[in-house]
Amino acid sequence: MxxxxxxxxxxxxxxxxxxxxxxxxxxxxxxxxxxxxxxQAIARFYTSYLWFESVSATGVWSKMLVTKVALGAxxxxxxxALLYLNLYIADRLAPLTRVLTPEDELLERYRELVEPxxxxxxxxxxxxxxxxxxxxxxxxxxxxxxxxNGRSFGIKDPLLHRDVGFYLFKLPFPSWLEGWAFASFVIxxxxxxxxxxxxxxxxxxxxx
Numbered sequence: 001m002x003x004x005x006x007x008x009x010x011x012x013x014x015x016x017x018x019x020x021x022x023x024x025x026x027x028x029x030x031x032x033x034x035x036x037x038x039x040q041a042i043a044r045f046y047t048s049y050l051w052f053e054s055v056s057a058t059g060v061w062s063k064m065l066v067t068k069v070a071l072g073a074x075x076x077x078x079x080x081a082l083l084y085l086n087l088y089i090a091d092r093l094a095p096l097t098r099v100l101t102p103e104d105e106l107l108e109r110y111r112e113l114v115e116p117x118x119x120x121x122x123x124x125x126x127x128x129x130x131x132x133x134x135x136x137x138x139x140x141x142x143x144x145x146x147x148x149n150g151r152s153f154g155i156k157d158p159l160l161h162r163d164v165g166f167y168l169f170k171l172p173f174p175s176w177l178e179g180w181a182f183a184s185f186v187i188x189x190x191x192x193x194x195x196x197x198x199x200x201x202x203x204x205x206x207x208x
Contacts, residue, residue, distance in 0.1 A: 068138040071137045076134025111200075143173040147173040150169020
């Protein structure tokens with residue numbers, strides 16, 4: 001008789017094959033959806049390049065592109081790092097023991113599902129919010145270039161005695177940066193508060 005351990009396990013192989021095929025199908029569907037959703041942006045991107053090429057100004061186009069990518073990547077990394085650090089601290093501060101109530105049954109199921117994948121969930125959440133923040137920042141390429149290359153007009157305003165060029169070239173980008181920092185603070189605070197609640201660090205008690 002053959003040892004049962006020597007018998008090939010066709011069921012497991014078929015399950016692995018099915019899981020791999022499902023993964024490939026999901027990946028293909030995601031790629032197709034991304035391409036369809038970004039088709040308008042790709043067409044606009046290519047049309048813009050053709051226009052700059054027609055007026056022999058591809059250097060301006062490349063400068064604009066590099067600035068957009070740099071701003072988007074920089075602010076995405078910054079927001080990702082801030083959010084990921086705060087989520088990491090929130091997970092470390094989660095209580096080890098929790099007093100369960102009937103209202104916490106749904107949260108407990110959530111924790112059972114998420115806690116084994118805590119690092120992945122933390123990374124994905126930070127990445128999604130970081131990409132959104134970076135896309136918004138890339139739209140400030142014009143204000144950034146004005147901030148870097150602005151010049152003075154030699155005319156001062158009568159109230160603050162600043163050169164008019166400051167308000168036209170220098171001020172727009174710091175003003176946007178201040179708003180971005182405040183919005184990032186609010187978003188990170190809300191996301192971390194939700195994570196504290198889901199981890200059991202914050203409990204809502206009626207009349208308490």
